[in-house]
Amino acid sequence: MSRTSKPAAGEPAEGVVQWRRERRRELIAKRQGLSATERQRCQRRIEELIGTQFPGLAGALLGFYWPFRGEIGVHGLVRGLIGQGARAALPVVVEKKRPLEFWAWHPGAALARGIWDIPVPAERRPVQPSVLLVPLVGFDARGYRLGHGGGYYDRTLAAMAPRPFTIGVGHELARLPTIHPQPHDIPMDAIVTEAGVMRRPAGPPAAAADEEEPRGFASPPCFMHELDPAWLGLGEEDEPGP
Template structure:
């Protein structure tokens, strides 16, 4: 009998294989086009948006982050503190970036830690309910839970390609569902969001 964890592992592998098979030039083009959604995603001026440095075949949100910054948003990137914890450090284009592991880059120590108003959330797979499968370490679920425990309610927007959608993500008590997803087809709200 497959456990929820086993099923997530299978769904993750299949969705990532579909994403990896996408044409690289097309993925770059889609990443550029995401910037056209900046007005719909921008918090009030001075609000914080957490993005991410793309790894492997992930959607490149750097053009979107640039467009959001141009609209007055403060941009933050995840920084891995240990095997269970990420925080979001302010991203300043001229500041040095350091290797965060997993092929990603982020601001170094001494950079301001910010609480996001809007979170652009990377993922391996998602379903029509807004449930997501990450990469298996649970960093984002724990970070979102910590923000909620502080009384914050960040807008959670998954970033993916349409091919990463699966019929059903087995959800567990610790999973944090998304309110929206942004793919090449545009921005879509989930029923619960």
């Protein structure tokens, strides 16, 4: 099945699972194949867009992530927001197939190796983020996210009350016509790539079974500033991440 094709009508859920598995493999390989220069360019542009287009983050309790398999790193942005008054937390898998916990993090905090060798805070101090920066493997025009296949973010968002504002973060090459969302999939409130910012319209998301034509990004003028976050990808390709 090609990238732009869709499972046949009436195809069982296993067909969607296989289609997503193939797309994941393709998209992860593409982003890992980017040059270091291109990675840094995308990272700086995305951090700039998040910083300028979401000004309320300086007062947020911000859940972010440690980059995994070539994901966009946002450490520099988060450090800057902490300097403006934000607080931050990293996701922790405390039990497989269960919702994530978010443990408080600050620059210089001791880290331990978590599941799939992703660094997590060494001290367990659970907090409830008001905003989440969520990594994307793929995404579509309605804000639905393709992750690593573990289902952790969907389970976590379904269990959180109040639900945090979610900002998906990924490369423009990860954009798909649709991810064929299932009933358990929860769309992002906004998605940011190096191409711009896409915001989901207010109100409940459309039914997951509906298909729509992709909508374009609205990209603001560029006000480039220099950040120097660490770029780090960890993990094995045959293990699903959050």
